[in-house]
Amino acid sequence: MKITFKLYATLQHLLPSDAVNNAIEIEVPDDVTLHQVIDRFNVQHKDAHLVLVNGRYYDEEARDQPGILKETDVIAVWPPVAGG
């Protein structure tokens, strides 16, 4: 299935050069886990602080569970960030 993967902040350099606006469309198996997608882009798990699927947060445990992602979902990943 096709999903969109986004990487931001100090991790954005790990995206391939054809990414647009910090996003790239990728093909993944139906039973893929969030960690498996993240691993494809060489993002260290400790750096994947915020992992959002369609804007909702998924914790460490959920990131190893298959069946969370479905066609056209958007995964967005940030390292620890804050502002004000």
Add this chain to the structure above:
Amino acid sequence: MAWTRQILRVNLTDGTCIAEPLNMDWANQYLGQRGLATRYLVDEIDPKCDALGPHNKMIMATGPLTGTMASTGGRYSVITKSPLTGGVACSNSGGFFGAELKSAGWDMIIFEGVSPRPVYLNIVNEVATLEDASEIWGKTCWETEELLHVAHQEPQMRIASVGRSAEAGCLFSAIVNDLHRAAGRSGVGTVMASKNLKAVSVRGTLGVGNIKDPVRFMESVTAGKKVLAENAVTGEGLPALGTQVLMNVINEVGAMPTRNMQEVQFEGAHKISGEAMLEPRASDGKPNLTRNGGCFACTISCGRISTVDRQHFSVKDKPQYWGNSGGLEYEAAWALGSDTGVDDLDALTYVNFICNEDGMDPITFGATVAAAMELYEAGSITKQQTDGVELKFGSAEALCWAVEQSAVSAGFGADLNLGSKRLCEKYGRPEMSMTVKGQEFPAYDPRGIQGMGLAYATSNRGACHLRGYTVSAEVLGVPEKMDPLATEGKAGLVKAFQDATAAVDSAGLCVFTTFAWTLDDISPQIDSACDGDWSPERLVEVGERIWQLERDFNMKAGLTGADDTLPDRLLKDAAKSGPAKGKVCELGNMLPEYYQLRGWTPDGSLTPETRSKFGLPA
């Protein structure tokens, strides 16, 4: 110690500058800066006085760690009664002015009365004099800085001033120091101008040496700096992308207030984000961001120093804006950008420059333009008012026109300078003002971050993110992740953030340290510098006392529990997209528990027991 134990009282009516000892009983109860200055304000003014009349006072206050080597120890606050909210105003600024004031030997300056003619206060260590300001009245903050540096032949002098907007009565004027840092919110600059006080210039060479236990202080300060350096947020994220790193995060979680808070996600967010500021532009190959910048003693350095594309319509014929200057920070980028629907990064950078140059709070300015755009699209405002300008959402040209009008209060700028509450009332659509207690919201939609709804509704200075930044836990997972859409546990969370922040704001430190520091990191720095016991528990107690004191002032000023609410748009109109789609802010689920935790009655009044517990003045 750490306090200089000396305050400066400036009577503008009489033209006198008199030194007084600091009230150490109050310092022991309220620490410094925000808390201590509020204690003085409560003691010295009638809460019902006219904020812009002669009986209001304005206090510039440092904290005990201001001017020391503690990381971020350069802050000062301006405390007064707000012309925007009618309640207490407390605006905090970085840069270098606060540390310079402290190094000149002063914990705070209390301004009272009104000068019969425009003046500025010049301080060189213990010598303070009121000087004629006729040469700088009518000038921008940037011109004022340059003219005073030249007049005094003192390049190291630090200056805080008001711009032309404040002189013209704009109700959300800021006090700008060091060109692009500001005590920005609640109209503190308007109060300063109402006193015919144009600027405060300071040169301080005495330093801050009066530390209780210098060896322990240096050890705790060094340990604190190590924590900041090794933390991914304060050591890496904030220096690299600044607060603007949040633009894409908050948009992704569906809490980005858009087009006057009609929507919660902005399709142009990526174009005005921290990441976009790093992208080389087509015209000259340079990115918007030149470098990061730090305030006095700061080891985080989150500030943005940027340029506008010289080919951009806003500055094409204005070379004075081709150089580097401050911004964009996230709050300005949001208010000037997604709230107005404008996704033109150069336009936002230019408008932010003008807000700095002429001293307007970019949050309230942007949100007021957004309200005006909604009024225009609804037909309540027409081209007759806007002098032919199409004041539509998404128009960068209209936004740039608006800031130029507002800076000098020309034409429709005088309407904008009322702030959105009074503007929307004037044009018969009060429901279009996105405010609490008359002050505009910052950059987090409370339908998508429920705790922020409670933080806004109960903030003592009107809608504000810096009174209880629960975004940290609800979205960013600092210190621990909570569900932003849940209301359970948020009353306690908001109270804890509010109390801790009040303590940090009273120490002379920046609240951004708390992304890495807990009170266990902050306490040893204060405790080794200041006489008395400043354990983490004591800091929480002091923070809560400050909160109660501010609340008490507001109640005496005429605000009530009925003012602890949000606009109907956020309580009744559901979010249209994102994870919060279909949700409103469920304030009613959180407010009663919050009142209970605070020790207030069900209608939000302080009980006699609460007053007694915190030793509040009668």
